[in-house]
Amino acid sequence: MATIPWLVDVLRSAGVQVVVEGDWLNRMRPGSFDPIGVLWHHTASTSSATNPHPALNICINGRPDLAGPLCQALVDYHGVFHVISAGRCNHAGVSRGSGPIPAGDGNTLMIGWEIDYNGVDQEMTAAQYNASIAATAAVLTRLGKDASHARGHRETSTTGKIDPSFIDLNVMRADVAAKMAGGTAWSSIVDNSTAGRFTASANWGVSSYSGQRYGADYRYADPVAASDPAWYRFAVPAAGNYRVDAWWPANSGYNSAAPYIVATTTGNRTVTVDQRVTGGQWRTLGTFALPTGDANRVAVSRWTTAPGLVIADAVRLTRV
Structure with a gap:
């Protein structure tokens, strides 16, 4: 059975803060382990600044119905990686296949991060997200794999898992790819x-x-x-293709067809979104060609026949 004794060094070299939890080099489950990807989870525990890793003991020792360790590393509230195992862990179960990850034994195929947040009324912190991006990019580089080998448990699960909640996994992979390319793409x-x-x-x-x-x-x-749009002004550094992401809080009383307008190099493009669902996270509207310059680039319009309040919260542009 293969192991990944290089994990701590790779994480620290990427600038990730690491805490080694006991005999991590020898703590593992029996069976095969030949990872080709990284799988993100959330723990379903509520973390906080004063209780940053409530699920750590369970991830190390397991539950009555599932023997530990349950991941290679737990990511606490502050973005600290608690490294638990250098070998096979019970985190993925059977994989139905996702992207380049084939169907099969997910515990063999993937290294798992358990990000400690509850995923119901708590999203991951910025520190958790940024550390997980850096760690995933570093590990995939070490494995010789590209960003498409980063997956979320909800993409591979055969039993309807929802984790990790409150993130767009395509945006996550784009951020991993940017990190692997040698830095962070321009984003505002x-x-x-x-x-x-x-x-x-x-x-x-x-x-x-x-x-x-x-x-x-x-x-x-x-x-x-x-026409009564709310406009977002961006100083676009150079003409090119930019991913446009929007953030809104979701509520059943909000609009089911809220129009977003993107002012592209060839004219305005409109994308409608359902603001009753998928709130509290970045959602990708698409990739658009934008001109250089400081100008209004994205708007939320009130012009819709759908009922419910139209919401204007935050917009992000990222060069791709």
């Missing part, structure tokens, strides 16, 4: 509260009702058959 976020970068009429109210919001608050307005 404009929130509804970003000074000088967001404009909206007085018809757009301000709310902090939803805990899924980006930042302190977000804007909302009733749908109307009129």
Whole structure:
């Protein structure tokens, strides 16, 4: 059975903070282990600044129904990697196949990160996400694999797993690819509260009702058959292709066909999204050709016949 005794050194070389948990080199499950990818999970435990790794003991020792270790590393609230095992772990179960990862024994095929957050009313912290991106990029580089070999458990599970919640896995892979390419691609976020970068009429109210919001608050307005967009202004550094991601809090009373307008090099493009679902995370609207310059580039429009409040929260551009 193969092992990955290089894991700690690779993580630390990537700038990831590491805590070694006991005899990690010899703590493993019996069976084959020949990893070709990295699998992201969430633990379903509620972590916090004062209780950053509530699931650590379970990940090391297992549960009554599943023997430990349950992952190669747990990622705590602060983004610290607690390295548990250099070998096979019970984290993936049977894989149905996803991307380049074939169907088969997921515990053989993939290294697992358990990111410690509950995934129901708690999303992963920025520290957890950034550390997991850096770690995944470093490990895939060591394995000689590209970013498509980073998967989420919900993509490979045969039993309906939902983890990791509140992230777009395509965005995750794009961020891993950028990291593997030698750095971070140009990216900029404009929130509804970003000074000088967001404009909206007085018809757009301000709310902090939803805990899924980006930042302190977000804007909302009733749908109307009129042009009254909320605009996001970006200083695009060079003409090229940019991925446009949007963040909104979801609620059953929000709009099912909220229009986003992207001002591209060839004119405005409109993408509609259902703001009743998939809130509290970055969702990709698409990749668009944008011109250079500092101008209004993305808008949320009120012009929709669908019922429910239209939400304007945050938008992100990333050079691809």
